[in-house]
Amino acid sequence: MKKITTYLGIILVALNMRMPIIALPQIMPQIQAATGLSKEFSGLLTSLPLIMFALSSPLFTKLDQKIATSKIILLSFIILSIGSLMRMTLQPTLLLLGTVLIGLGIDGGNVLLPAVIKAKLPDQILLGVSLYTTAMILTSSLGTAFLARLASKFSLVVTMKGLFIFSLLSILGSIFLREKTVKKAESSIKMSLLLKNKLVWLISLFFGLQALLYYSLTTWYGEMLIQFDHFSVNEQATLMTILQLSCLFCALLTPLFAGTKGGKRFLIIVIGLGFGLGVLGVLLHSNNLILGIILALFVGIASGFSFNLAVIFFTQKTKTSAETVAVSGIAQTLGYLLASLGPVAFGRLFMISKSWFSVILLCVLLALLITWCGFQIEKAKNI
Numbered sequence: 498m499k500k501i502t503t504y505l506g507i508i509l510v511a512l513n514m515r516m517p518i519i520a521l522p523q524i525m526p527q528i529q530a531a532t533g534l535s536k537e538f539s540g541l542l543t544s545l546p547l548i549m550f551a552l553s554s555p556l557f558t559k560l561d562q563k564i565a566t567s568k569i570i571l572l573s574f575i576i577l578s579i580g581s582l583m584r585m586t587l588q589p590t591l592l593l594l595g596t597v598l599i600g601l602g603i604d605g606g607n608v609l610l611p612a613v614i615k616a617k618l619p620d621q622i623l624l625g626v627s628l629y630t631t632a633m634i635l636t637s638s639l640g641t642a643f644l645a646r647l648a649s650k651f652s653l654v655v656t657m658k659g660l661f662i663f664s665l666l667s668i669l670g671s672i673f674l675r676e677k678t679v680k681k682a683e684s685s686i687k688m689s690l691l692l693k694n695k696l697v698w699l700i701s702l703f704f705g706l707q708a709l710l711y712y713s714l715t716t717w718y719g720e721m722l723i724q725f726d727h728f729s730v731n732e733q734a735t736l737m738t739i740l741q742l743s744c745l746f747c748a749l750l751t752p753l754f755a756g757t758k759g760g761k762r763f764l765i766i767v768i769g770l771g772f773g774l775g776v777l778g779v780l781l782h783s784n785n786l787i788l789g790i791i792l793a794l795f796v797g798i799a800s801g802f803s804f805n806l807a808v809i810f811f812t813q814k815t816k817t818s819a820e821t822v823a824v825s826g827i828a829q830t831l832g833y834l835l836a837s838l839g840p841v842a843f844g845r846l847f848m849i850s851k852s853w854f855s856v857i858l859l860c861v862l863l864a865l866l867i868t869w870c871g872f873q874i875e876k877a878k879n880i
């Protein structure tokens with residue numbers, strides 16, 4: 498019964514660990530129409546959560562050394578729900594502040610949930626990671642597919658109220674996880690030693706590259722498909738939904754591969770090929786929906802496997818839950834800093850070069866780098 502409660506807690510907490518970020522871009526046209534927000538302000542609302550992830554990860558690492566992990570997670574999702582409540586008002590200032598609080602709340606889960614999984618399910622880490630990532634990706638995929646339609650069918654206010662009510666589920670999940678999941682006696686982690694550890698930086702780089710590629714491609718990949726392959730806006734939206742859904746299946750499949758001999762190496766190869774071929778394929782100028790689906794699957798599979806594998810590295814390459822929190826905090830600080838800059842940098846590179854070819858070339862180079870990084874981590878011993 499205790500394990501079932503833990504499983505349910507992980508699922509409910511994870512439901513809101515990507516959805517509030519994915520939600521806003523889907524209903525941004527309605528928000529702009531209702532509030533008169535500029536495109537610049539709207540872009541800031543989209544980038545703010547990622548900036549908060551980068552800024553607040555060290556904070557959660559330090560808090561975890563003084564307060565029980567489960568209490569911090571509960572507080573994080575209370576903060577997230579307050580942020581969601583503020584966004585319901587649709588007032589620009591409260592939209593901004595609410596988005597900051599949502600980013601802060603989600604990052605508490607980002608940094609600490611892997612440690613909770615390691616502590617509460619030491620013999621079922623891969624299952625715990627799979628529950629976490631599957632729930633997170635499922636809700637974000639559904640949000641991508643249906644939120645704009647819900648806002649059109651009902652109203653923007655009703656949709657925002659629904660997102661607030663949905664956020665309360667993660668508070669319930671945090672309560673299910675309450676317990677001293679991480680003993681503070683084992684929390685005397687020397688950050689200076691971790692920061693000198695090569696494997697810590699390799700894990701951080703791997704997480705950073707997957708975050709950079711995922712958030713940059715979910716921002717610009719649709720534009721590439723429209724320009725090179727002449728897909729319609731509706732076809733492009735369908736392909737991006739397929740990309741998100743393929744991440745979901747990867748969350749289910751990762752434990753099957755990661756738990757077998759040579760399985761992680763196979764995943765690393767698939768990640769490199771998926772990102773590389775997925776972006777190179779748009780240069781075929783095919784205007785073929787079947788090929789477009791295959792390319793979207795390549796990118797989605799690479800994104801899904803890389804995120805899941807990064808979380809597995811957090812848990813399997815560390816010795817204690819406190820060490821997991823510390824490494825997770827370092828990796829996510831770097832990762833989300835790159836992710837927040839990535840879409841802007843990709844867009845700037847396009848403006849300078851007047852072509853997506855330079856962006857595609859950069860993606861291929863990043864695909865090669867994340868592959869190399871993954872192999873280096875896999876062959877290394879624990880931190």
